[in-house]
Every structure is written in structure tokens, then in C-alpha cells.
Amino acid sequence: MYNFNYHRPTSIDEAVKQYDEAEDGQYLAGGHTLIPTMKQRLSAPTDLIDLSGIKAMQGITRSDDGAEKMLQIGALARHEEVASSPIVKSMVPVLSALAGGIGDAQVRNRGTLGGSVANCDPAADYPAAVLGLNAQLVTNRRSLDAEQFFMGMFETALDEGELLTSVHFPRPEAAAYVKFPNPASRYALVGLLVAKTNDGVRVAVTGAAPAVFRAAAMEAALTDDFSVSALDSILLPAGDMNSDMHASAEYRAHLCTVMAQRAVAAIVAQDQARARQVTSEVTSESTS
Amino acid sequence: MSAKSMSTESMSAKGSSSVTVNLKVNNKAVTETCAANTTLDELLREQLGLSGTHIGCDTSQCGSCTVHFDGRAVKACTLLVAQCEGAEITTIEGLGTADNLHPMQAAFRECHGLQCGFCTPGMIMAAVDLVHQEETLDEQKIRKGLEGNICRCTGYHNIVRAVATAAKKMRN
Amino acid sequence: MVEQTIGKSVQRKEDLRFITGKGRYTDDINLPGQAYAVFVRSAVAHAKIKSIDSSEAESFPGVRAVLTGGQVADDGLGSLPCGWMLHSKDGSEMKQPPHPVMAADKVRYVGEPLAMVIAETRKIAKDAAELVAVDYEELPATAMVNQAQEGAQIHAEAPHNICYEWELGDQEATEAAIASAAHVTRYSLVNNRLIPNAMEPRAALADYNPGSDELTLYTTSQNPHLARLILTAFVQLAPEHKLRIIAPDVGGGFGSKIFVYSEETALAWAAKKLGMAIKWTAERSESFLADAHGRDHVTEAELALDGTGHFLALRVKTTANMGAYLSTFASAVPTYLYGTLLAGQYKTPNIYVEVDAVFTNTAPVDAYRGAGRPEATYVLERIVNLAAVELNIDPVELRRRNLIQPGDFPYQTPVALEYDTGDYEASLNKALERAGYADFSSRQEEARSRGKLRGIGVSCYIEACGLAPSRMAGSLGAGVGLWESGEVRVNPTGSVTVLTGTHSHGQGHETTFAQLVASKFGISVDDVEVVHGDTGKLDFGLGTYGSRSLAVGGSALSKAADKVIEKGYKIAAHLLETERDKIDFDDGEFRVRDSNQSKTFQEIAFAAYVPHDYPSEELEPGLSEKAFYDPVNFTYPAGTHICEVEIDPETGKVEVVRFTVVDDFGTIINPMIVEGQVHGGVAQGLGQALLENCVYDEAGQLQTGSYMDYAMPRADDLPAFSVDTTVTPCTHNPVGAKGCGEAGTIGSPPAVINAITQALGIRDISMPATPEKVWRALGAGRAHV
Structure with a gap:
């Protein structure tokens, strides 16, 4: 790792100012992508701006956003924090499960939501949640739709120096995330998030292509018939997918269908369990 | 990409290429000044002489360098010392000693959960955090929970036994 | 009576230091004033080295020296040898092209070391290594085993890239049996190439004392003596008695730490040349590139x-x-x-x-x-x-x-x-x-x-x-014998120090060998200390590989322990005023048969070192025996x-x-x-x-x-x-x-x-x-x- 100037601002404004003044600045959140990259000398910022002292970027809260209750997660929330948060569990349980499956325990204890989302690794888990749940990405300058945010491999809509400060997740009716990990790195070879939301069924795919994307064909099929078998004949085009020594594009395309079906099966099971619960509550009320 | 040498500029508004950090290591207050690009494993091994924390890879995958940061397992190779201001770090040397072993250390010996010993400190530190975090542990949870630590000697069989054994003792 | 432990799952003696972070691996050892080496490695698989410009690296603040493969050659260091000569079907010797300690004229694989930068800190060495400019004339690469014989020739000595064409068995009879068989199953396969990945990366620390001309190399080796022999006899790095190789705790090997590699050799050479202690520790990426791989x-x-x-x-x-x-x-x-x-x-x-x-x-x-x-x-x-x-x-x-x-x-x-x-x-x-x-x-x-x-x-x-049986190994082309040595030193108080030429890098020899020797003497496992991995402490040994340590090294220790007991009988006979043949040794006691007279193992040990009442005409004082065991x-x-x-x-x-x-x-x-x-x-x-x-x-x-x-x-x-x-x-x-x-x-x-x-x-x-x-x-x- 080359040396750099280290900064530890306590406010968003201070951080942005330090970034702007730096010759080649980088924001540092959990550092679990940036530090390994710097150690391999693939990245050599002149200045590292450590965001961990910024209170405004921390915390997990429930906010009223118009008519809808939103789950608001500070960009610095660590994966473990999201995984174990009672608020997340009650509002967007899929996010808690997804965060609990990122990397390994040590990585989850340091890595952050904002770092992962802003880095936009094609095999990262969080982008599937952001896109699949139609989250809002709030920066120091604006609020972006998930659709606008992810541009390509390691490429987002964030401008130079723009700082992702929090992510706001609407509460889905139901959702599930299923991934097939790369046997070496444990990143997602493919990861599928399927959600029933206010504006319909959404399916987001990570790992398979240069950047997270929505699988329109799957969404359409599931809108017509939210069942595992609805996806039987749906195969996403392999031509758009990554092909490397770990998996061919064709295999990734196949896995997308399998993982999507498993996510749907999980949602159907959740629905059934909920229905059973409601039934039993009704039954117990009527019998008591 | 050009190489940049270390320098020891003093702290300024423009940030600093060297940092002075106050932290606790194994319950002892430590104030260290080091280059900003110093990682926690380097501080522990080279400046504090705590060589029980090992470096087994350069991509944050092997877990040999696992220590506790405010009680939670982290990979010391992927943390800048600068990020440790105010932190309480516990290394294998601070977990237990030869005449007062932590139950996890004792269980690793009892169950033959180590062979060459190189991954062992990191494995033990990760396992202690795992037991603290999980209310109940079965074989599958232990195996999954140790995903961040690679051992090449044991095939993990006896490590899993050791963690299960220690978990029982730690909960009594 | 001390508990007999053969066949028992005794907890490992070595574990206490490992579980408390007190293991002592090569990278844990530091010497005052040591410098750090970083290797410059080939970025290409096959190329002529047109030039190496190290001037910028040399003038980088904190750099002590930059040494290249050319300087290795100028100093007359020998090639890294292969210790086993094979012969082809036609009786010709295998092709053994030179294996330079660092490449001078040509590089032949990605990761091959061609220069080393030595500096005050690791970071400086690493920064400066990037400034070493290597000008390559790239050649076509032959990377795939199944295309090797048609690919670009890698060594002048080896046409079609063939090292040897070996055979074993009766071709005629085999072919005849296949031709007339009721059924023949045919199978084509690839045995995939693997990277050993011991969790401790290779490392070395070399130190030279110009006053005594002693060169010491701490290194991650499964067989320090063999390394010393090769570095002395083939590489001509230093005379054997002036070279000490210490393999302290070694974090796994699986074969990959048997071999004498470029980096450790270059480090020892540089330490002597520059008169300073130098350390090198591989990063994992270097292990992937430059540890010997397997199978394929x-x-x-x-x-x-x-x-x-x-x-x-x-x-x-x-x-x-x-x-x-x-x-x-x-x-x-x-x-x-x-x-x-x-x-x-x-x-x-x-x-x-x-x-x-x-x-x-x-x-x-x-x-x-x-x-x-x-x-x-x-x-x-x-x-x-x-x-x-x-x-x-x-x-x-x-x-x-x-x-x-x-x-x-x-x-x-x-x-x-x-x-x-x-x-x-x-x-x-x-x-x-x-x-x-x-x-x-x-x-x-x-x-x-x-x-x-x-x-x-x-x-x-x-x-x-x-x-392996040395005679058999020799007839098959091995350059060394494959026996093992063992020494059993009984201390005056009756505790025992055991020295073995094998090496433990996770296999628990400190415990197994202690059990073996303790059981021979009827003493506690805790009273036996096993020493290995230091050419300065023990006789020549062949190290650990091929699942040999207990079968060969343990056998040598068993023989040495028998010699100790035999001497103990004679001492006991003297002290008990009887004949050797009337004494039994059991449970740590030499007893006169059909009597209540006895001497403990500890008493005999003490008598051997304080020989006031001792058969000095027949026996030397002391109680320490060596044995060499060559399997049949x-x-x-x-x-x-x-x-x-x-x-x-x-x-x-x-x-x-x-x-x-x-x-x-x-x-x-x-x-x-x-x-x-x-x-x-x-x-x-x-x-x-x-x-x-x-x-x-x-x-x-x-x-x-x-x-x-x-x-x-x-x-x-x-x-x-x-x-x-x-x-x-x-x-x-x-x-x-x-x-x-x-x-x-x-x-x-x-x-x-x-x-x-x-x-x-x-x-x-x-x-x-x-x-x-x-x-x-x-x-x-x-x-x-």
C-alpha cells in the first residue's frame, strides 16, 4: 500500500471539502474493498477520507416518507448491524438475511452498506437489494432512484466527490434473496432478489452481469402468476452475462432461473406461513 | 503509478501521512505513531511484538490475522491503524495465557483442533466471537460461522468439535 | 509407575505455545538491524532479459542494495539442482537444464525471481522494487502440458521440451495380455494441477557474521539438513560447517517446503555478500506464483x-x-x-x-x-x-x-x-x-x-x-541416502532430550516421538523434549516428507533408546553388584531378577554423569546415544x-x-x-x-x-x-x-x-x-x- 494523507472528518460537509481539496481523494467506509485493493497497489489515492466519525451517516431508523413508512439506513451501517437490527428484521427482513450472508463474519463486522453500494462490485449482494426493493439513494446533493444509480461494472451515478449518505428502503410486501456463491471468493456467482412491492413484482440480479439489473421477463411472468412454475420456461439471455473460469454465461443464465425459483418458493412459503398464522390467530380468537 | 516514500509530516488540516493513534491492546493503553498506510496487523506484529497474529494472505480471505475490535472479530490485515482510534483490540495473547487458558484455547488443544498452529490464533479469535454471537450452535452453524478462516491442516473436523466443546463451557 | 502412552491419544506438547500465540515461526524472528528483501519477478512467461535498469531503485531513499541474477552468475553460484537422476528408455540421462538462483539471461515462468531489492523496511523495498525496469524480448510461451512437445522450446538442452521418457514394467507381456483379453477398459484423464497453500507463506531470515564466517539461515523448511547439503555442495553458497540452517515452527508444508528455492538461496547469498541480516517473507500472491505446484x-x-x-x-x-x-x-x-x-x-x-x-x-x-x-x-x-x-x-x-x-x-x-x-x-x-x-x-x-x-x-x-532404503534409492538415481538419524540424550536428572533429523510442521512429532522414547524408558512424556529443525544442534538428517518421520526417524530414535537402555543395564549391573543378564528393565526400573534390588532410570542417569561409583574401565561416562536407521x-x-x-x-x-x-x-x-x-x-x-x-x-x-x-x-x-x-x-x-x-x-x-x-x-x-x-x-x- 502506498502512503496517503489520512483525514477523519466529523461532518459530511467537512468530508466533501477534504475530498475536493485532495489531489486524488477516496472516501473510506469499512474499507473491505478499498484496503485490499490498495494493498495490491491497484488503487493509490493521495488522500483517504475516513467517514467513520460522521454521525449523520450512521444509524438505522424508521421514517415516514409521505404515506409510506421507509427503512432508512445510514451509509455507514455495517453488514452485521443491518443483519441483527430489529427494525430491519421487522420492516425489511430480506435485507437482514441478505446482510447476514455477505462475505464472512469478520467482513460483516466491518463492511458497510454504503461502501458496498457505492463500490458497485458486479458480484456484491447489496445492489440486488437496492434495485430489487426500489430503494432511494440519498447523497450529499440529491436523492437517486435505484434505476438511475447503477451504471455498470464498478460504475455508479455518483459524481466526483459526491457522497452516498443513506439508503431508504420501502417496505416490500414480501421478498427473498437467494445466491449461489463462487466457491473460491464466496461472492455471488449469481444472486437473485425477488420482491413483491407496491409497484409490482421486481426481480434484481447480481453477479451474473457487469452490473446489477432487473430481469423484466421474470417480472412479467411472476406478475401474471406468482409461482415457481411461472419461471420454468424463462431463461435470461446468456449473451449479456459474465463468463469466466468460475462459470460460463450459459450456466449463470441457468442459475438465475434456479435462484429466482428458489426465491419465489421462499416467498410463497412465507405467504403460506403468514396465512396460517392469521388463520390460527383468527381461530384462537374465535375459540377464546 | 509512481512509488511514494513514507514521510512523517506533522498533522495538518490537509490530513497527515502519519497518524498518532490511542487505542487499547489487550487491555493496555497504547499510543502509537505510524505511517498512515500502516495496517493493524503490522502494528501488532512489528511495533508491539505481538506475533501471535499471523498473516496468511493479502486479499482478506484467510482469516489468520483475526483479532477482536471492540469485542468483534475482524481481519487485522484489512484495518488501518488510523481506523483504530479509541478501539479496544484483543489478540490471541490477550485472550488467555498458558496457565489461564480461555475455554476456546483449551478446547482446541483437547480436541486436536490444530496442527501447524499457523491459522490457529485467528481461528480461535473468530470462534470466540461466533460463540458470543450465536445463541445456539450446531455443526452446520459452526462450519458456516468459520467461513472466513482457512485451515489447510485439520480438515476442520476437530476445529468444529473444539468450538462445540468450548461453546458449552463458555455458556456454563 | 508412569502411565504407558503408546497407542494413547496424548494431548500435544506443542499446542500450548500455538494456542496462546507463542509459536515461533520464521517471520516472528527478528535480528537487530535487519534489512528486508523484496523480489522482482518476471511479469512474462517466456522472454529474453535484454536489460535490467536498477539505478532508480538503488537511489531510492532507504534502499541498501539491488542485486540481480547477473550478479549471482558473476559470483559463481551454482544452479539449483534436482536431486534425482532419471534415465530415459534409451538409457540417456534426463535433461537437467540449469536452474539459476535468479534469472540472468532468460525468464521461463511468470513469477520467476530476477532481482532483489534490499532496504530498511519492507515497504521501502516494495516501493523500490517497482522502480526496477526490466526490458524483455518476449518469446512464445508453452504453458499447457498437452502442447509442450509442440510448443516453443524453453531450454536449449531439451528439444521438444522433453525432460525424459521413462518406462517401467514389461511392455511386451502387457501388450500381449491386452491384445488377447476378454475385456479392455480404456480411460483418458487429467490430474488437475494444484497449489499446495500451506497457511504460512515461505519466509527466510539470513544472517552473516564476517568475524566467524558463519552464515545462518532461518527458513520455512521441511528438511534443513538437505537444504544445507544442497546449498553447500551444489550451489557453493558456503562451506557446510559454516552454514547453519534453522527451521523453527513451520506453518504447514505438504511438500512445498521440501525444496531448495531461489528466494531463500538468494537471501543467504545476499546476506553474506552484503554482511547484513536480511529478511524476506512471501506475500500469498508470491506463494501462488512461485511455490512448487503439484500433480498436472x-x-x-x-x-x-x-x-x-x-x-x-x-x-x-x-x-x-x-x-x-x-x-x-x-x-x-x-x-x-x-x-x-x-x-x-x-x-x-x-x-x-x-x-x-x-x-x-x-x-x-x-x-x-x-x-x-x-x-x-x-x-x-x-x-x-x-x-x-x-x-x-x-x-x-x-x-x-x-x-x-x-x-x-x-x-x-x-x-x-x-x-x-x-x-x-x-x-x-x-x-x-x-x-x-x-x-x-x-x-x-x-x-x-x-x-x-x-x-x-x-x-x-x-x-x-x-x-527410503538408501541402496534402493541410490540405484534409482537419488542423489542422497534416505536414512534418518536420531539422538537420545539422557540428562543427569533423568529427563531426556531427543534430537531427530526429521521435521515437524504440524504433524505433532514433539508429542509422538516423546511418547515413543518415554515408553522405552518408562518415564513421563513430560520429561522428554524433542528437538528438530536446526543443523547446528543435531546430526545430519533427511527431513520430513513421504510419510517417513515415524517409520524412519522414529526407528532411529527407537534404536538410540535401545542403546541407552543397553548401557543402563551395564551401569545398573555395576551398581547392583550383579551381572547384566540378571537384570530386567521395566517401568523405568532396572531390577535384579528375583530380588527386591533395583535402580531407577533416573538413578542410572545420575550415576552416568556423576561416575563416582562406576565401571570406568569398561564404560565411558554419560548417557547419550545416537543411531542412524536405514530402512530395508x-x-x-x-x-x-x-x-x-x-x-x-x-x-x-x-x-x-x-x-x-x-x-x-x-x-x-x-x-x-x-x-x-x-x-x-x-x-x-x-x-x-x-x-x-x-x-x-x-x-x-x-x-x-x-x-x-x-x-x-x-x-x-x-x-x-x-x-x-x-x-x-x-x-x-x-x-x-x-x-x-x-x-x-x-x-x-x-x-x-x-x-x-x-x-x-x-x-x-x-x-x-x-x-x-x-x-x-x-x-x-x-x-x-
Whole structure:
């Protein structure tokens, strides 16, 4: 790792100012992508701006956003924090499960939501949640739709120096995330998030292509018939997918269908369990 | 990409290429000044002489360098010392000693959960955090929970036994 | 009376330091004023070095020196030798091109060291290493083993990149038997290339004292004496008595730390040249590039059977990758550790094997856990399984029909070895029972009801261990003897210091050897300290590899302990005023037969060092004995592995749900340690079968250069193992031990593939059986095309 100037601002404004003044600045959140990259000398910022002292970027809260209750997660929330948060569990349980499956325990204890989302690794888990749940990405300058945010491999809509400060997740009716990990790195070879939301069924795919994307064909099929078998004949085009020594594009395309079906099966099971619960509550009320 | 040498500029508004950090290591207050690009494993091994924390890879995958940061397992190779201001770090040397072993250390010996010993400190530190975090542990949870630590000697069989054994003792 | 510990699972003496972070590995050792080295490595697979400009690096603040391969050559350092001379079919010697300590004129693999930067800190050395400008004239690369003979020539000495063309066995008889056989099974396979990945990266710290001319090298070695011999006799680094090599705690080896490498050698040379202490510690990425790799065979085999399912002949033709240079034992691995093992546990009357060893522009390939024997077992246990399928005979039954029976020993195979003892069917039967083989179909049914495909596979392995009878090794081309030394020093108070020429890097010798010696003397294991890994402390030794430590090193210690006891008898006879023949030694006491008179072991030790009342005319004072042990034969551990897998047909993911092993390792000193060795060995075998694969692209760039791309087995990839033993003690060494370090890696890969192919109902699948390969084998791939 080359040396750099280290900064530890306590406010968003201070951080942005330090970034702007730096010759080649980088924001540092959990550092679990940036530090390994710097150690391999693939990245050599002149200045590292450590965001961990910024209170405004921390915390997990429930906010009223118009008519809808939103789950608001500070960009610095660590994966473990999201995984174990009672608020997340009650509002967007899929996010808690997804965060609990990122990397390994040590990585989850340091890595952050904002770092992962802003880095936009094609095999990262969080982008599937952001896109699949139609989250809002709030920066120091604006609020972006998930659709606008992810541009390509390691490429987002964030401008130079723009700082992702929090992510706001609407509460889905139901959702599930299923991934097939790369046997070496444990990143997602493919990861599928399927959600029933206010504006319909959404399916987001990570790992398979240069950047997270929505699988329109799957969404359409599931809108017509939210069942595992609805996806039987749906195969996403392999031509758009990554092909490397770990998996061919064709295999990734196949896995997308399998993982999507498993996510749907999980949602159907959740629905059934909920229905059973409601039934039993009704039954117990009527019998008591 | 050009190489940049270390320098020891003093702290300024423009940030600093060297940092002075106050932290606790194994319950002892430590104030260290080091280059900003110093990682926690380097501080522990080279400046504090705590060589029980090992470096087994350069991509944050092997877990040999696992220590506790405010009680939670982290990979010391992927943390800048600068990020440790105010932190309480516990290394294998601070977990237990030869005449007062932590139950996890004792269980690793009892169950033959180590062979060459190189991954062992990191494995033990990760396992202690795992037991603290999980209310109940079965074989599958232990195996999954140790995903961040690679051992090449044991095939993990006896490590899993050791963690299960220690978990029982730690909960009594 | 002290508890007898042979056969008991004594907790390991070495563990206390490891679990408390007090192990002392090479990188943990520091010397005042030490400098740090970083190597400049070739970025290309094959090129002439037109020039190296190190001026910018040299003037970088904090840099002490930049040394290049050219300076190594100028100083007259010798080539790194291969210690085993092979001869081709035509009688010619193998081609052994020079293996420079650092490349001077030409580079032949990515990662080959060509210069070193020495600086005040690691970081400075690393920064400055980037400033060393190397001008290459690139040459076409030959990276793939199956294209080596047609590819660009790598060494002037080796046309068609052929190192040797070796054969063993009776070609004519084998071909005749195949030609007239009722059935011939044919099989082509690739044994995938692996990277050993001991968790401690290689490291070294060299120190030179100009006043005494002593050069000390702390290094991650499995055999410090052998390293010293090579560095002295071949590389001419320093006189043998002025070179001390210390291998302290070593964090795993699996073969990869046997060899004498460029970096350690260059470091010692630089320390002497510059008169300073210098440290080098590999980063993991360097381990991937420059540790010797393993396996990498392409093989075709034919097994001939008669109408009753008895084996008639086996013919094997293998191309083995040596990499860019011959590493220390490279030539012996695909020949004497491979071809000689092809009889396995079976009475196959005719065997003929040919091995072409080739050079490629890849890292050197040498012994990795099992070394040749896993490759041999894979060929045999796969082709036997295929024959069973083709002939519609149960694979276990086909094996059983051909097993060498207990009454057949000593059994001379058609490929040079003479097995001394064993009971293969006993291990097979015990394994079948433990694995619930008979009830497999009910588990298969149950799995099917969950949508899973379940398969079971068997593998019966044999290995030749306890390397090695020196005369035999010498006649086969070995450059050294393969005996072992041991010394037993009884201290005046009766505690014992044991010195062994073997080396422990995880195998628990400090405990096993202590148990062995303590049991001889009837003293506590706690009173025995084992010393190894320092040429300055002990006699010459050959180190640890080939599952030899207990069988050969333990035997030397056993002999030395016997000498101590023999001397003890004489001292006791004097003190007890009787004759030697009237004394018994038992439970740590020398007792006069049929009397109550006795002397403890400790009393005898004290008398030997304080010889006031002593038979000084006949005996020297002191109680310390040495022994050298040269085995008369190899040892032949053998056993059965049974793997049960469950496959998710939707994804192709294979889960090993049961793994059963029954081994015959002869006499066992510490069952806990032995089981641990089996667990670890099986894990590496499962790694090869399911996960691990070293991949180079056609340009010779390593594609799997980190744990992000090279899939290491992790805890959740593996099952719990079911391990047991049967015992037929080795007939020719005093311990009765056969060795257990490699068996797990040898027996397991074919068991896994046999299980997968059975589950899928297919003929073959290559290793590693990744989910995508399995999915394609299921035909699912075609369905989507």
C-alpha cells in the first residue's frame, strides 16, 4: 500500500471539502474493498477520507416518507448491524438475511452498506437489494432512484466527490434473496432478489452481469402468476452475462432461473406461513 | 503509478501521512505513531511484538490475522491503524495465557483442533466471537460461522468439535 | 509407575505455545538491524532479459542494495539442482537444464525471481522494487502440458521440451495380455494441477557474521539438513560447517517446503555478500506464483480383464508437467512415486507404464502431499471402477476378486515394489460396514424423494512410504541416502532430550516421538523434549516428507533408546553388584531378577554423569546415544475410502454427505494425531476432487493467483469424517509403523469421483467436479442451448 494523507472528518460537509481539496481523494467506509485493493497497489489515492466519525451517516431508523413508512439506513451501517437490527428484521427482513450472508463474519463486522453500494462490485449482494426493493439513494446533493444509480461494472451515478449518505428502503410486501456463491471468493456467482412491492413484482440480479439489473421477463411472468412454475420456461439471455473460469454465461443464465425459483418458493412459503398464522390467530380468537 | 516514500509530516488540516493513534491492546493503553498506510496487523506484529497474529494472505480471505475490535472479530490485515482510534483490540495473547487458558484455547488443544498452529490464533479469535454471537450452535452453524478462516491442516473436523466443546463451557 | 502412552491419544506438547500465540515461526524472528528483501519477478512467461535498469531503485531513499541474477552468475553460484537422476528408455540421462538462483539471461515462468531489492523496511523495498525496469524480448510461451512437445522450446538442452521418457514394467507381456483379453477398459484423464497453500507463506531470515564466517539461515523448511547439503555442495553458497540452517515452527508444508528455492538461496547469498541480516517473507500472491505446484498429469490407461473379472494387465501412458525448471525432487514424483504404485492392492500380473516429463513455462512442479501416489491411485481406482460398470459387476466385488490376500505376502508387484504385509480385505470390509454400504440404496431412495441424486464411491489405495532404503534409492538415481538419524540424550536428572533429523510442521512429532522414547524408558512424556529443525544442534538428517518421520526417524530414535537402555543395564549391573543378564528393565526400573534390588532410570542417569561409583574401565561416562536407521524396504500403508455424495440436479452442486476411511498404518503411537492427519489429508483430496484447480492461460499467466480465484476447502465445504484403522504392523522396522501423513490425500479423490459418476450415471467427470461441470454432465446444458 502506498502512503496517503489520512483525514477523519466529523461532518459530511467537512468530508466533501477534504475530498475536493485532495489531489486524488477516496472516501473510506469499512474499507473491505478499498484496503485490499490498495494493498495490491491497484488503487493509490493521495488522500483517504475516513467517514467513520460522521454521525449523520450512521444509524438505522424508521421514517415516514409521505404515506409510506421507509427503512432508512445510514451509509455507514455495517453488514452485521443491518443483519441483527430489529427494525430491519421487522420492516425489511430480506435485507437482514441478505446482510447476514455477505462475505464472512469478520467482513460483516466491518463492511458497510454504503461502501458496498457505492463500490458497485458486479458480484456484491447489496445492489440486488437496492434495485430489487426500489430503494432511494440519498447523497450529499440529491436523492437517486435505484434505476438511475447503477451504471455498470464498478460504475455508479455518483459524481466526483459526491457522497452516498443513506439508503431508504420501502417496505416490500414480501421478498427473498437467494445466491449461489463462487466457491473460491464466496461472492455471488449469481444472486437473485425477488420482491413483491407496491409497484409490482421486481426481480434484481447480481453477479451474473457487469452490473446489477432487473430481469423484466421474470417480472412479467411472476406478475401474471406468482409461482415457481411461472419461471420454468424463462431463461435470461446468456449473451449479456459474465463468463469466466468460475462459470460460463450459459450456466449463470441457468442459475438465475434456479435462484429466482428458489426465491419465489421462499416467498410463497412465507405467504403460506403468514396465512396460517392469521388463520390460527383468527381461530384462537374465535375459540377464546 | 509512481512509488511514494513514507514521510512523517506533522498533522495538518490537509490530513497527515502519519497518524498518532490511542487505542487499547489487550487491555493496555497504547499510543502509537505510524505511517498512515500502516495496517493493524503490522502494528501488532512489528511495533508491539505481538506475533501471535499471523498473516496468511493479502486479499482478506484467510482469516489468520483475526483479532477482536471492540469485542468483534475482524481481519487485522484489512484495518488501518488510523481506523483504530479509541478501539479496544484483543489478540490471541490477550485472550488467555498458558496457565489461564480461555475455554476456546483449551478446547482446541483437547480436541486436536490444530496442527501447524499457523491459522490457529485467528481461528480461535473468530470462534470466540461466533460463540458470543450465536445463541445456539450446531455443526452446520459452526462450519458456516468459520467461513472466513482457512485451515489447510485439520480438515476442520476437530476445529468444529473444539468450538462445540468450548461453546458449552463458555455458556456454563 | 508412569502411565504407558503408546497407542494413547496424548494431548500435544506443542499446542500450548500455538494456542496462546507463542509459536515461533520464521517471520516472528527478528535480528537487530535487519534489512528486508523484496523480489522482482518476471511479469512474462517466456522472454529474453535484454536489460535490467536498477539505478532508480538503488537511489531510492532507504534502499541498501539491488542485486540481480547477473550478479549471482558473476559470483559463481551454482544452479539449483534436482536431486534425482532419471534415465530415459534409451538409457540417456534426463535433461537437467540449469536452474539459476535468479534469472540472468532468460525468464521461463511468470513469477520467476530476477532481482532483489534490499532496504530498511519492507515497504521501502516494495516501493523500490517497482522502480526496477526490466526490458524483455518476449518469446512464445508453452504453458499447457498437452502442447509442450509442440510448443516453443524453453531450454536449449531439451528439444521438444522433453525432460525424459521413462518406462517401467514389461511392455511386451502387457501388450500381449491386452491384445488377447476378454475385456479392455480404456480411460483418458487429467490430474488437475494444484497449489499446495500451506497457511504460512515461505519466509527466510539470513544472517552473516564476517568475524566467524558463519552464515545462518532461518527458513520455512521441511528438511534443513538437505537444504544445507544442497546449498553447500551444489550451489557453493558456503562451506557446510559454516552454514547453519534453522527451521523453527513451520506453518504447514505438504511438500512445498521440501525444496531448495531461489528466494531463500538468494537471501543467504545476499546476506553474506552484503554482511547484513536480511529478511524476506512471501506475500500469498508470491506463494501462488512461485511455490512448487503439484500433480498436472495427462494420462491414458488400459485395463485388461479376463472373462471372470480378474485383472490381466494395466498399461499407462502419462505426460507429466515439470514446469519451467526441475525442482529438487521433481523427476522422481511422476516415476518412482507413481509408476511403481500402479499395482495398487491388486494382483495384476502385467503392468507397463511410460511417463514423458515435459517442461512448460509455468512454475516448477514437485511433490505435493502424496506426490505421485495420488496420481497413481486416481488412475487405478477410476479405471477399476469403470471396468466394473462396463462389466456390470459391483465395484466392490470387482476389487475384492483381485485383492492381494494376506497369504500372498511378501508380494512382488510387476512394478518393482515388494509389499511386506497388509490385509486389504479387512480394511475394505470394515470401511463398508462403517459406511453403511449395504444400506446405501435406502438412503439413495430417501434423497431422491427430496429431489437429490445420491451416489457412493469406493477407493482402495496403497502407498509406498517411509522413504527410503538408501541402496534402493541410490540405484534409482537419488542423489542422497534416505536414512534418518536420531539422538537420545539422557540428562543427569533423568529427563531426556531427543534430537531427530526429521521435521515437524504440524504433524505433532514433539508429542509422538516423546511418547515413543518415554515408553522405552518408562518415564513421563513430560520429561522428554524433542528437538528438530536446526543443523547446528543435531546430526545430519533427511527431513520430513513421504510419510517417513515415524517409520524412519522414529526407528532411529527407537534404536538410540535401545542403546541407552543397553548401557543402563551395564551401569545398573555395576551398581547392583550383579551381572547384566540378571537384570530386567521395566517401568523405568532396572531390577535384579528375583530380588527386591533395583535402580531407577533416573538413578542410572545420575550415576552416568556423576561416575563416582562406576565401571570406568569398561564404560565411558554419560548417557547419550545416537543411531542412524536405514530402512530395508518401503512401508506400505493401505486402506479404503468410501465417499457418499448428494447432488443438487438444479445447480450441479455436490455435497459430500459421508466420508469413511479405514487405514492400516501399522503400529499407531497416538491415534488422535493419526486421525488428524487423515482428516487433513482427506480435506486436501476433496479439495482436488471438488474445488481446487490451478489455471494458467495460454500466455502462461496464472489465472488462479489468489484465494479469490483458487478455491480452498473451507469448513462448510466439508463433512465430518468417519475414520478407523486396522493394524498389520510393518515387518521390517522396529516401531512397526508405516506412516500416515499422505494417505488421506491419496485415497480420497477417486472415491469422490466414483461417487459422483455413480450418482449421475455417467462414465466420467474431470476434477475438480465443479457445479457447472456436473450440471453439464446432467445434460441440462444441452437442454438450454
